[in-house]
Amino acid sequence: MPAPYRHILYLRFPYxxxxxxxxxxxxxxxxxxxQQSRGIDMVAALCPRAMAQGIAVGMRLADARALCPNLxxxxxxxxxxxxxxxxxxxxxxxxxxxxxxxxxxVVLDIAGAEHLFGGVRSLLADCARRLCHSGLKPVMATAxxxxxxxxxxxxxxxxxxxMAAPKEEGxxxxxxxxLTSRARLRHHLAPLPVxxxxxxxxxxxxxxxxxxxVIGDIIGLARAPLTARFGAGLLxxxxxxxxxxxxxxxxxxxxxxxxxYRHFAxxxxxxxxxxxxxxxxxxxxxxxxxxxxxxxxxxxxxxxYVDGMVFAKDxxxxxxxxxxxxxxxLLANMDESIRPEFGIENSWMQAYDCSPLAPLDDALPHLAxxxxxxxxxxxxxxxxxxxxxxxxxxVVRLAPRDSWQPEAAQSxxxxxxxxxxxxxxxxxxxxxxxxxSPRPIxxxxxxxxxxxxxxxxxxxxxxxVWRRKIYNIIHATGPERIGPVWWRAPKDSLTRxxxxxxxxxxxxxxxxxxxxxxxxxxxxxxxxxxFA
Amino acid sequence: MxxxxxxxxxxxxxKKTHSLLNLRHQLALMEGREQSVRLPFGVDSLDHALAGGxxxxxxxxxxxxxxxxxxxxxxxxxxxxxxQTHFQKADSNKPVVWCPANQHGATGMLxxxxxxxxxxxxxxILVVESPNPARRLAALEDIARTDGLAAVIVEYxxxxxxxxxxxxxxxxxxxxxxxxxVTVLLLGAPIPPAGFETAWHIAPSPDLAACSxxxxxxxxxxxxxxxxxxxxxxxxxxxxxxPNSGVFETFDQRTQxxxxxxxxxxxxxxxxxxxxxxxxxxxxA
Numbered sequence: 001m002p003a004p005y006r007h008i009l010y011l012r013f014p015y016x017x018x019x020x021x022x023x024x025x026x027x028x029x030x031x032x033x034x035q036q037s038r039g040i041d042m043v044a045a046l047c048p049r050a051m052a053q054g055i056a057v058g059m060r061l062a063d064a065r066a067l068c069p070n071l072x073x074x075x076x077x078x079x080x081x082x083x084x085x086x087x088x089x090x091x092x093x094x095x096x097x098x099x100x101x102x103x104x105x106v107v108l109d110i111a112g113a114e115h116l117f118g119g120v121r122s123l124l125a126d127c128a129r130r131l132c133h134s135g136l137k138p139v140m141a142t143a144x145x146x147x148x149x150x151x152x153x154x155x156x157x158x159x160x161x162x163m164a165a166p167k168e169e170g171x172x173x174x175x176x177x178x179l180t181s182r183a184r185l186r187h188h189l190a191p192l193p194v195x196x197x198x199x200x201x202x203x204x205x206x207x208x209x210x211x212x213x214v215i216g217d218i219i220g221l222a223r224a225p226l227t228a229r230f231g232a233g234l235l236x237x238x239x240x241x242x243x244x245x246x247x248x249x250x251x252x253x254x255x256x257x258x259x260x261y262r263h264f265a266x267x268x269x270x271x272x273x274x275x276x277x278x279x280x281x282x283x284x285x286x287x288x289x290x291x292x293x294x295x296x297x298x299x300x301x302x303x304x305y306v307d308g309m310v311f312a313k314d315x316x317x318x319x320x321x322x323x324x325x326x327x328x329x330l331l332a333n334m335d336e337s338i339r340p341e342f343g344i345e346n347s348w349m350q351a352y353d354c355s356p357l358a359p360l361d362d363a364l365p366h367l368a369x370x371x372x373x374x375x376x377x378x379x380x381x382x383x384x385x386x387x388x389x390x391x392x393x394x395v396v397r398l399a400p401r402d403s404w405q406p407e408a409a410q411s412x413x414x415x416x417x418x419x420x421x422x423x424x425x426x427x428x429x430x431x432x433x434x435x436x437s438p439r440p441i442x443x444x445x446x447x448x449x450x451x452x453x454x455x456x457x458x459x460x461x462x463x464x465v466w467r468r469k470i471y472n473i474i475h476a477t478g479p480e481r482i483g484p485v486w487w488r489a490p491k492d493s494l495t496r497x498x499x500x501x502x503x504x505x506x507x508x509x510x511x512x513x514x515x516x517x518x519x520x521x522x523x524x525x526x527x528x529x530x531f532a
Numbered sequence: 533m534x535x536x537x538x539x540x541x542x543x544x545x546x547k548k549t550h551s552l553l554n555l556r557h558q559l560a561l562m563e564g565r566e567q568s569v570r571l572p573f574g575v576d577s578l579d580h581a582l583a584g585g586x587x588x589x590x591x592x593x594x595x596x597x598x599x600x601x602x603x604x605x606x607x608x609x610x611x612x613x614x615x616q617t618h619f620q621k622a623d624s625n626k627p628v629v630w631c632p633a634n635q636h637g638a639t640g641m642l643x644x645x646x647x648x649x650x651x652x653x654x655x656x657i658l659v660v661e662s663p664n665p666a667r668r669l670a671a672l673e674d675i676a677r678t679d680g681l682a683a684v685i686v687e688y689x690x691x692x693x694x695x696x697x698x699x700x701x702x703x704x705x706x707x708x709x710x711x712x713x714v715t716v717l718l719l720g721a722p723i724p725p726a727g728f729e730t731a732w733h734i735a736p737s738p739d740l741a742a743c744s745x746x747x748x749x750x751x752x753x754x755x756x757x758x759x760x761x762x763x764x765x766x767x768x769x770x771x772x773x774x775p776n777s778g779v780f781e782t783f784d785q786r787t788q789x790x791x792x793x794x795x796x797x798x799x800x801x802x803x804x805x806x807x808x809x810x811x812x813x814x815x816x817a
Contacts, residue, residue: 382627382658382678382680382681383658385678386629386658386660386675386678390660390662390671390674390675393661394660394661394662395658395659395660395661396658396659396660396661397654397655397657397658397659398642398644398647398654398655398657398659399644400644400645400654406643406645409645410643410644410645412659412661415658427644427648427653427654427655438646438649438749438750439643439645439646439649440602440640440643440646441602441605441606441609441642441643441646441647441650442602442605442639442640442641442642442643442646443640443641443642443643443646444638444640444641445635445636445640445641446636448638467599467600467638469600474738474740475742477749502738502739502742504738505601505735505736505737505738506603506735506736506737506738506739506753506754506755507600507601507602507603507736508601508602508736508752509601529602529640529643529646530601530602530605530640531602531606531646531752532602532603532605532606532607532609532610532646532650532752532773532775
């Protein structure tokens with residue numbers, strides 16, 4: 001029975017693990033992912049540069065190191081790869097509603113969706129451009145069925161390169177084949193090895209022994225002897241690849257948020273009614289969350305006018321909660337921002353970013369308030385109110401980080417109140433080691449170069465010019481030497497000597513010289529902060 | 533009272549001051565100033581000029597050049613530290629909301645390690661990030677109405693607006709601050725001070741003693757001009773602040789300069805005196 005019309009796009013990501021490592025660490029050397037198998041370190045994944053050095057997947061690490069001494073190795077993490085593929089499959093829903101992660105790629109059924117992007121060619125070009133921009137180098141193949149697309153993406157010879165940018169030679173997506181009909185399927189599949197049929201390794205080895213190496217060898221053969229010798233699986237796979245029998249994959253869907261509805265028989269417009277509507281929705285949502293044993297961090301209130309227009313408003317919570325009183329308080333001034341216009345017909349509320357929270361209220365009522373009520377912690381309530389007024393991401397807190405680099409020793413983080421209790425000690429403990437020498441109260445996000453005059457190369461400046469203004473220095477303390485993070489920083493980063501300066505008007509500056517004169521480096525002066 | 537009549541029967545000086553005090557008291561009652569808590573600096577001349585100290589739950593304006601130095605931020609930090617100690621005595625640890633200027637600009641971002649060294653716990657500061665000064669000022673009223681805050685600090689950069697705009701802003705912020713019982717500090721370039729509870733101009737001041745005495749290196753000295761204080765009077769002084777103890781002190785520039793031996797001004801004993809050509813003439817003379 002012939003299969004229905006399908007158009008499958010297979011995106012294979014051969015360098016997925018390496019590109020994840022590159023995103024997290026700014027590594028310069030060739031990368032290899034290592035997996036232990038029977039006590040031997042084996043190469044499980046590679047980056048393109050390691051591949052160019054002659055290293056292949058399945059090689060021993062010792063052999064790989066012999067080929068490429070500066071190989072950087074990381075642990076192979078299949079779970080993280082799968083998680084990445086899942087997110088890529090969700091992202092790929094911009095092209096088609098039917099997508100799924102595969103073991104090393106993403107499958108899309110783009111049948112009927114090509115014209116939305118101006119044809120299959122421009123869809124593929126768009127997809128390749130976006131993926132290459134994010135550093136993933138996909139191998140793409142389209143075919144009328146899943147098995148053929150898989151075979152082409154894994155074993156086909158790349159024919160065409162889609163460039164992310166005309167000049168970048170490295171970042172290009174590889175296009176194997178773009179088959180839209182079954183007519184040329186046989187022609188394209190015939191030269192591929194039999195392993196492209198997704199057979200069991202034992203069957204493949206058996207076929208190799210029998211001299212059947214490529215798919216073209218078995219296409220013309222009689223079916224009965226093949227089944228007798230290699231089992232029914234072979235012919236089923238072959239039929240699937242040639243489109244003679246159905247082959248499917250199960251598409252994933254985005255996890256849907258919890259949702260509660262209110263529909264009105266008559267459109268409502270009065271302010272009290274709108275307030276009541278919000279109140280009811282909040283009550284339903286709190287009950288639903290309670291029932292599902294979940295707590296939310298983001299509520300979305302949507303409403304639809306009689307003319308069909310839908311509006312939405314988000315409320316962010318500083319920590320997961322399902323407390324009705326808290327919801328009501330955050331939604332309290334919402335009814336003012338909803339204009340009734342000609343009336344509201346529908347309204348619904350969705351809960352995003354849910355996390356499990358034990359139903360404390362039922363089991364331990366005396367503890368319930370401790371967890372679920374913001375009143376206990378005035379800080380939490382305050383952050384919630386500020387975030388609901390100023391927008392998500394606008395309210396942050398300064399957090400210390402263990403680093404001697406001044407700009408890296410502090411980060412901005414969203415106020416997460418689950419960690420507040422241990423927080424008070426964090427600054428004091430780290431700052432005790434950090435403030436051995438004084439630190440400025442304001443730090444320039446990017447140090448700015450100044451034109452400084454020092455009497456001797458390793459002396460503090462006596463005068464510097466910053467923003468076309470001359471500062472005459474009367475007092476200097478230092479130097480405090482801070483070296484670059486040699487195990488991670490780029491090669492040309494230099495050691496800094498920090499000086500605390502006071503000018504003749506009494507202003508305090510934190511100025512550093514980058515580069516050591518005694519090493520023959522040409523020193524450059526920068527201003528980095530201001531003292532009180 | 534007609535002028536001519538006053539000339540004929542001159543009012544005694546005592547009676548005049550008494551009636552002035554009486555009038556001031558009546559005005560204060562009308563403005564609700566009597567209820568406001570005043571936080572003394574511990575510096576007599578300044579506290580006298582402020583009529584008892586910095587009034588809490590009001591809007592204060594602190595101006596100065598924020599691009600060239602950290603004196604304005606430093607004075608704000610000192611004030612907040614002072615406020616925090618006051619609240620800690622009352623056993624309430626209230627957070628501070630700080631809306632700083634764009635962190636990529638020339639004023640720089642707040643640096644937690646420096647704040648911690650100045651005695652201010654950075655985990656009690658909520659930073660509101662918004663690159664637009666107009667939006668920060670628009671949010672000010674919202675934030676100030678939130679009760680449970682020790683102070684709100686808003687930086688408005690060098691925003692150019694009419695005197696009328698600042699007057700209205702001061703009034704609106706004042707009402708919000710009273711509603712939330714929050715002390716509001718506005719930081720930025722000089723603007724018309726009308727309508728604010730107090731208006732300060734802060735500039736750094738050279739500290740010659742600290743050059744020779746490393747124990748004093750941590751302190752900050754500011755030249756403070758109290759341009760306006762409701763119920764008080766304008767004042768001007770050099771104020772020093774010790775971050776370790778959080779104590780304010782007046783600082784007499786001339787006596788300090790005289791007691792400092794000229795030779796001790798060299799940098800770590802390495803810098804020749806020719807480098808000191810940039811000293812202010814007053815200090816050298």
